[in-house]
Each structure stands twice: as C-alpha cells, then as structure tokens.
Amino acid sequence: KSVKFATMCTVINGISLETGNWKLETISATRPVLWNISHDWVMYVLFAASLIIAGYGLYRRLSVWRRGVPADRFDRPAERLGLLLRHAAAQSRTVRERYAAVFHTFIYTGFIILFIATTVVMIDHRFGVPIMRGAFYLYFQSLIVDLFGGLVLIGIAIAYLRRAFVRPKKLVYTTESNRILALIFLMALTGFLVEGWRIAATADPWGAWSPIGYLVGGISASMMSVEAMTMAHRWMWWLHAGLVFGFIAWVPYTKLIHILTGPLNIYTARLEPSGKIVKTLDFENPDAPLGVRTLGHFTWKDLADFDACTECGRCTSVCPANTVGKSLSPRDLILDLRNLIRGSGPELAFEQPVVNAVAGTSTESLWECTTCGACMEACPVFIEQMPKIVDLRRYLVMEESDFPDTMQEAITSLETRGHPFRGTQSTRIDWTDGLDIANLADARDAEVLFWVGCGGALIERNQKVVRATAQLLQKAGVRFAVLGREEKCTGDPARRIGNEFLFDMLARENVEKLNGYGVRTIVTSCPHCFNSFANEYPQFGGSYEVYHHSEYLAKLVDEGRLTPKEKLDGRVTFHDPCYLGRHNGRFDAPRQLVQIASRSTVEMERSRENGFCCGGGGGMSFVDEPKDKRVNQNRAQEAIDTGADVVAVGCPFCMTMLEDGINARRGERDVRVMDVAEILLNSMEVESKK
Numbered sequence: 001k002s003v004k005f006a007t008m009c010t011v012i013n014g015i016s017l018e019t020g021n022w023k024l025e026t027i028s029a030t031r032p033v034l035w036n037i038s039h040d041w042v043m044y045v046l047f048a049a050s051l052i053i054a055g056y057g058l059y060r061r062l063s064v065w066r067r068g069v070p071a072d073r074f075d076r077p078a079e080r081l082g083l084l085l086r087h088a089a090a091q092s093r094t095v096r097e098r099y100a101a102v103f104h105t106f107i108y109t110g111f112i113i114l115f116i117a118t119t120v121v122m123i124d125h126r127f128g129v130p131i132m133r134g135a136f137y138l139y140f141q142s143l144i145v146d147l148f149g150g151l152v153l154i155g156i157a158i159a160y161l162r163r164a165f166v167r168p169k170k171l172v173y174t175t176e177s178n179r180i181l182a183l184i185f186l187m188a189l190t191g192f193l194v195e196g197w198r199i200a201a202t203a204d205p206w207g208a209w210s211p212i213g214y215l216v217g218g219i220s221a222s223m224m225s226v227e228a229m230t231m232a233h234r235w236m237w238w239l240h241a242g243l244v245f246g247f248i249a250w251v252p253y254t255k256l257i258h259i260l261t262g263p264l265n266i267y268t269a270r271l272e273p274s275g276k277i278v279k280t281l282d283f284e285n286p287d288a289p290l291g292v293r294t295l296g297h298f299t300w301k302d303l304a305d306f307d308a309c310t311e312c313g314r315c316t317s318v319c320p321a322n323t324v325g326k327s328l329s330p331r332d333l334i335l336d337l338r339n340l341i342r343g344s345g346p347e348l349a350f351e352q353p354v355v356n357a358v359a360g361t362s363t364e365s366l367w368e369c370t371t372c373g374a375c376m377e378a379c380p381v382f383i384e385q386m387p388k389i390v391d392l393r394r395y396l397v398m399e400e401s402d403f404p405d406t407m408q409e410a411i412t413s414l415e416t417r418g419h420p421f422r423g424t425q426s427t428r429i430d431w432t433d434g435l436d437i438a439n440l441a442d443a444r445d446a447e448v449l450f451w452v453g454c455g456g457a458l459i460e461r462n463q464k465v466v467r468a469t470a471q472l473l474q475k476a477g478v479r480f481a482v483l484g485r486e487e488k489c490t491g492d493p494a495r496r497i498g499n500e501f502l503f504d505m506l507a508r509e510n511v512e513k514l515n516g517y518g519v520r521t522i523v524t525s526c527p528h529c530f531n532s533f534a535n536e537y538p539q540f541g542g543s544y545e546v547y548h549h550s551e552y553l554a555k556l557v558d559e560g561r562l563t564p565k566e567k568l569d570g571r572v573t574f575h576d577p578c579y580l581g582r583h584n585g586r587f588d589a590p591r592q593l594v595q596i597a598s599r600s601t602v603e604m605e606r607s608r609e610n611g612f613c614c615g616g617g618g619g620m621s622f623v624d625e626p627k628d629k630r631v632n633q634n635r636a637q638e639a640i641d642t643g644a645d646v647v648a649v650g651c652p653f654c655m656t657m658l659e660d661g662i663n664a665r666r667g668e669r670d671v672r673v674m675d676v677a678e679i680l681l682n683s684m685e686v687e688s689k690k
C-alpha cells in the first residue's frame with residue numbers, strides 16, 4: 001500500500017543508479033489533482049463567496065481611509081519598491097527580535113510557499129498546463145511544500161507557547177489572537193491529514209517525497225483500511241477547503257488585515273528623515289484645523305496606520321516614557337484610534353473628539369512623549385505614532401490651551417524673550433567673554449554661521465561646549481561668525497509641544513534674517529536646531545548647508561586642519577542624541593571624534609538606531625518628572641553600567657539631562673559628562689592650516 005523512502009531514493013530526478021553508472025531515464029513523477037473529490041464546482045462557489053466577503057471588508061477599510069486629509073505617498077516608486085522588498089519581503093525589522101523572528105518567519109514563508117503551490121495545482125488542473133511533473137513536482141510541489149507546511153505548524157506552536165507561558169508585557173492578549181492561531185494550525189493540520197490519507201490510500205509511488213504526509217499516511221495505514229482512509233479523506237478535504245475559504249473571508253475583519261495593509265503601509269512610508277515628518281499647518285485658511293480634533297483631521301495614511309497595526313507592542317517596549325513606568329503607550333494610542341472606528345462605526349467615530357478616545361479622562365499621557373521616534377524605528381510596518389501625538393498636542397495647545405504649566409512657561413518665554421528658558425539671567429553673548437568672536441552683522445564675508453542655540457548660549461554648563469567649539473573653529477582657521485543678540489530660538493520646542501503658530505512665526509522670522517545676511521552654511525552644536533534648519537526650514541524658504549558641530553569638526557580633522565595629540569584617559573561611551581542619530585541618521589561623526597581623542601571607547605547596550613532617549617525632547621526638558629519615573633536616570637544607569645568614566649554627548653539637552661541623571665545614579669564613582677567638542681579640544685595639538 002505504500003512505497004518505502006529508501007526505494008524512492010533509487011530513482012531521483014530522472015536518474016537511476018545501476019552498478020555505479022548514471023543512466024538517464026524518462027520519468028513523469030506526478031499525482032492526480034482533486035483525487036477522490038467530486039462536485040468540485042462547489043469549491044469555486046465557496047472561493048468566490050470568500051472573496052466577496054473579504055472584498056467588502058477591504059472596501060469598508062478603504063472607505064474610511066478616503067475620509068482622511070490627502071497625502072502624497074506614491075512618489076519616488078523605485079525607492080518605495082526597495083522599502084517593500086527590504087521590510088515586507090525580507091522582514092528586516094521583524095527579524096530584529098530573535099524569538100519572534102523564528103515563528104513569524106516560519107509562518108509567513110510557509111504561507112507564501114503554500115500559496116504558490118496551490119496556484120500551481122490550479123493552473124495545472126484548470127488550464128491543462130503540465131507544471132506538476134518530474135523534478136519540479138518532486139523537489140518543490142512535494143518536498144519543499146511539505147517542509148514549509150511543517151514550519152507553519154512549528155511556528156504556530158512557538159507563538160502559542162509565547163502567549164500562553166512567556167506572556168511578554170508588550171503583547172495584546174485577546175480571544176481573536178487565540179482564534180487566529182487555532183485556525184492557522186487547523187488549516188495546516190487538516191492539509192497534512194488530507195495529503196497523508198491520499199498517499200496511503202493510493203499507494204503513491206512518490207509519496208516519500210512528502211515526508212510529513214508520508215509519515216501521517218504510514219501511521220494511518222496501520223490503523224485504518226483503505227476504504228476508511230478514502231472516506232475520511234473526502235470529508236477532511238472539504239473541511240480543509242472550508243477552513244481556508246473561511247480564513248480568506250475573515251482576514252479583513254481581524255488584525256490579520258495587516259497581511260495586506262502592512263505592505264501597503266511600508267510602500268507608502270515616509271522617505272524623508274523622521275525629523276521632517278511633522279507636517280506644517282495652513283494658517284492662511286480659516287477653515288483649516290489646528291491640530292487633530294476628530295478622525296477626519298488625520299491624513300488617509302494616518303487612518304491606514306490604524307489598520308496596519310500588528311499589535312506586536314514593539315513601539316511601546318522601546319518608548320522611554322513607558323519604560324520608566326509612565327502611562328504613555330504608542331501601541332495603545334494606535335489601537336484606541338482603531339477601536340474608535342470599529343467600535344462606534346465610521347460615521348459616529350468621525351464626529352467624536354479624538355483626544356477623549358485615546359486619553360480617557362486625562363491627557364497626561366500625551367505630554368509624556370519625548371518625540372524621540374523610537375516607536376517609529378521599531379515598528380515593522382512603519383506606523384507613524386509620534387506625529388499623531390504632536391497633532392493631538394496641537395489641538396490641545398492651540399484650541400483648548402490645555403497643557404502642562406511648565407510647558408506654558410516655556411512657550412511664554414519663547415513669545416516674549418525668544419528662548420524657552422524663563423528663569424535664566426544669561427544673555428546670548430555671555431559665552432563669548434575672552435574670545436574674539438565676530439558678529440555676522442560685522443563679518444558678512446564669513447564662510448560659516450555658527451548657530452549657538454538657546455541651550456548653548458543660555459545654560460552655563462553648555463556655554464563651555466560652545467566655547468570649545470568656537471575655539472576649535474578658530475584654531476582650524478575657519479572664518480565664522482555668530483548672530484549674537486539677533487539670534488532667536490529656531491522654534492523646535494514650540495513645534496514639539498504643539499504651538500505650531502509660534503513655530504511658524506519664529507521660523508519665518510529666522511529665515512528672513514538668515515536670507516537677508518546671505519547665509520549659506522550653518523554649523524550648530526544643537527541637534528534640534530540642526531533638524532529645524534535641515535528638514536523644516538526649507539518649507540519656509542530657508543535652504544542651507546547644515547552641519548552638526550561633530551560633523552564639521554570631524555571634517556576639519558580629516559582635512560588636517562585639526563590634529564589631536566593627547567588622548568583622554570579612561571573609558572568613554574557615546575550617547576546618541578535622538579535628533580542627530582535616529583531622526584537624521586548621523587551616527588559616525590561624533591564617534592569618530594571620540595575614538596581619535598580617547599584611549600578606550602565602549603558602546604551602550606542601546607545605541608545608534610536603537611539608542612535610548614535622554615528624556616529631554618518634546619518639551620520634556622521643561623517638565624519636572626516624578627522622581628521614580630525619570631527617563632534621564634534610566635539612560636544614565638545604562639551609561640554607568642558600561643564602566644565608562646566619561647559619557648560623551650553631542651546635544652545641550654542631553655548634557656543637562658544626563659548630568660542630572662549621572663549625579664543621581666553614579667554613587668561613589670567619578671563619572672563625567674562631556675561634549676565631543678570638549679573631548680577633542682582637550683586632546684589637541686593644533687596646526688592651523690588655512
């Protein structure tokens with residue numbers, strides 16, 4: 001009734017072994033399609049019905065997206081195709097987590113192979129194209145398909161064990177998720193039963209090429225007659241078909257819709273740096289919304305994000321606020337917005353204030369976001385959580401005047417004094433004492449504008465950093481100048497807090513001034529200023545060549561205009577500023593300076609794209625956090641755990657936050673926080689080369 005696998009191995013791919021010699025033989029390995037099945041027209045009716053039901057579900061989702069604000073996300077198709085191949089086909093972000101990577105890869109690759117195999121069967125059967133023949137049938141349609149079907153079963157088992165016993169906090173535990181796992185498991189299991197009973201009942205001479213089905217058939221043959229297996233096969237075949245068609249129909253009504261919306265979301269992802277992702281508002285149009293009040297104020301891409309969510313919780317697991325025990329959860333934000341539509345129905349949902357739906361009776365969680373972008377970097381389907389938080393803040397700030405008092409003080413200071421530091425007694429030029437620093441009004445031939453920034457000019461500790469930077473520029477013979485008292489905040493704190501009107505005003509004023517002076521090149525030690533100039537000011541007519549000071553100093557070192565001599569003693573670790581690293585992809589220049597000016601360097605566990613925020617972005621520098629929930633102390637502890645003697649930074653906000661955190665956590669150890677410019681200056685034997 002069956003043929004042993006050892007016997008099958010004597011004839012492989014049309015080649016037989018006889019006394020050590022190879023001899024070609026003509027072999028037509030195949031199997032009957034739809035064996036033992038009658039009335040196959042019913043299958044096509046069920047398939048059509050499942051497509052109609054699924055199509056209606058997709059139409060409902062699409063009709064919701066179309067109610068959003070237009071957004072151009074289909075430009076630059078070649079780049080978008082590359083994103084699709086890397087992150088949808090190759091699953092580049094999904095495989096970052098080993099445990100999840102294993103079971104997810106098993107399941108999704110198994111589905112792809114099984115889909116191809118089913119398509120091949122139908123082409124062969126319905127259109128008479130002889131595909132299921134010979135080597136292709138043996139290697140792909142039998143062996144590979146069987147093995148990948150087995151991987152689906154293994155993947156489902158691993159996923160279930162993870163949910164049942166490991167139970168990571170970041171996941172969402174619902175009955176729907178369990179039903180999805182059960183359905184996929186049953187589809188794979190019934191498929192193997194159908195295959196095994198066919199192999200055993202027909203004594204398929206090629207059955208051993210399907211090892212799992214062959215094993216099922218062998219076990220069944222020892223317990224069942226051919227007649228019993230034939231009858232069981234027929235019933236199980238229809239059950240398997242019903243499960244598959246039911247699965248197809250069900251997908252658009254569950255979180256499994258991400259099978260379709262995930263690739264779409266990846267294809268329509270932002271192509272610019274994430275620091276540019278916050279959109280401008282049209283203040284000339286009196287009907288334009290100030291931020292997001294209802295779902296209709298989101299773009300269609302924002303609405304599509306809700307349906308793309310896989311509920312994996314990776315965004316929440318990397319969120320600095322959530323990590324230290326605060327209430328903000330980027331995952332729950334997205335799911336609350338999705339559930340608002342599905343629970344109330346699109347018509348009612350589009351009339352309700354969104355803030356109440358995502359924040360309940362308190363908006364506290366919206367003010368815990370540091371806008372670090374870690375959530376977006378972690379998301380495998382490129383959901384944009386952070387900009388939605390900023391949009392919700394805009395509504396609260398500009399329409400409701402509802403935001404934390406200390407943030408209000410920063411905004412008031414920005415409006416009246418041009419900087420957010422309400423209590424400071426310093427002026428914009430105090431840091432220049434003893435240095436011969438030219439003012440741009442008197443040095444219009446300067447090749448570089450050194451933009452000092454509010455944090456550099458007005459915070460005493462950071463004044464040492466901008467002095468070090470200026471001294472390095474002088475020693476390298478760079479003709480630079482500053483705006484001095486004319487300099488105002490770029491508006492970054494205002495935009496991230498949610499006062500877009502104030503940001504708009506400051507940006508236009510700064511652009512007019514810079515363009516009036518004919519500025520072409522800007523160097524700044526503040527990543528937030530860097531981001532504003534590089535990504536946001538071009539929308540206001542300000543296009544400049546912008547360098548973070550670490551980039552420009554590294555360039556001077558490469559050109560031989562700065563020559564380090566003495567190396568800093570002790571071990572140094574570098575903390576990536578979010579608005580330099582993750583938001584703008586600048587990781588190497590500051591590390592280059594640290595490495596050439598230090599004897600020993602070490603990386604923190606979370607670094608580069610996966611770096612952890614200092615806690616100062618998004619206006620959080622102006623908020624007094626609970627003592628047991630401070631992001632800066634969490635990051636400081638991670639730096640201390642490396643054994644570093646010096647924590648290197650490249651941002652005035654990081655300097656302030658990490659110095660505070662280090663002082664709170666270092667104990668008896670002597671751990672210093674230094675900017676990369678200070679480290680370079682300390683190591684210098686300068687040769688000025690003009």
